[in-house]
Amino acid sequence: MNEIESYEKSLINMSPKIWATFLMDNAFVSGNKINVELAETFSRVGTLMDFKHFVCIDHVEAPEGSADAFLTYCGVLGYGVYLSKYYDQGLLEQLRIKANDPRLTVRQAVIKALQYIGRKNFRRLFKYMDEWKNGTPLEQRACLAAVCSSGIMKDQEAMLEALELLEWVTATFIEDINWDQNYKLLQDEVARCWSVLVAENPTKGKQRMERWMKERHPLVSSIMKKVY
Incomplete structure (x- = not known):
């Protein structure tokens, strides 16, 4: 036993x-x-x-x-x-x-x-995360950490859904935010998730990353530098 x-x-x-x-x-x-x-x-x-x-x-x-x-x-x-x-x-x-x-x-x-x-049921999870992705940095971090994991991204559809969510949260850093430790935790999680998704789907992942690199936003650039 x-x-x-x-x-x-x-x-x-x-x-x-x-x-x-x-x-x-x-x-x-x-x-x-x-x-x-x-x-x-x-x-x-x-x-x-x-x-x-x-x-x-x-x-x-x-x-x-x-x-x-x-x-x-x-x-x-x-x-x-x-x-x-x-x-x-x-x-x-x-x-x-x-x-x-x-x-x-x-x-x-x-x-x-x-x-x-x-x-x-990954569809059920993504449906729930529709609200969380607009929430606090820690709520965004939780939904990203859950979605961008090997047990969830079992197929191409789930991976693309995860990529859409990741881009949504990445856009958070383009806005004016009151920076605190929770945003630092979120920034680290976003970078980790980009690394995971690029490794899982190099073609789509790198293609999306290149678009974000063109933003030339300091926080976004900082995130992308952590990916490699």
Whole structure:
């Protein structure tokens, strides 16, 4: 029995009343490394009621690195599994709010949750991202990080959709923006995604990049220089 099977068996055989305690007791492995395997297992075993309860735990009550924050991580992944099967605007809005969470691990969980949706149905993910792409830098970063991944870009259609989204977000840097750390994170993600898409589709990717290089905008130029 591997680790994931062991976690699944343990969760199924114990009372749901002690799930939270079990999750917190096993939140980390190898010191401070978050227990992703346990979180992913719980996202398939837990109930929507549990996910909602855990997602509501904010960064004040559960700061980064705490066992309580791991519960939020698990809840966000649970939302991803649920939303990969069913539509729920309320859950999507909560997930979008968590994309702006001060905790890095929670923001990473949002990306994984979106990837769950995209692997199940990439069209559904792109439809959801129509709103996120106009959002905050961290919301834009989350949708780009989710979409521009190998598990989502399975065919030419998905890749072209990802490229359209990437160009949309790249245009953000042509506008007048109040620069802060979140825009720096977005800038780095845009550069990473351009690298991924150029590697996946050199012809289309380089063709689109050349158009952006002609903009001669300092921020866009900075992004393009990071691609190579």
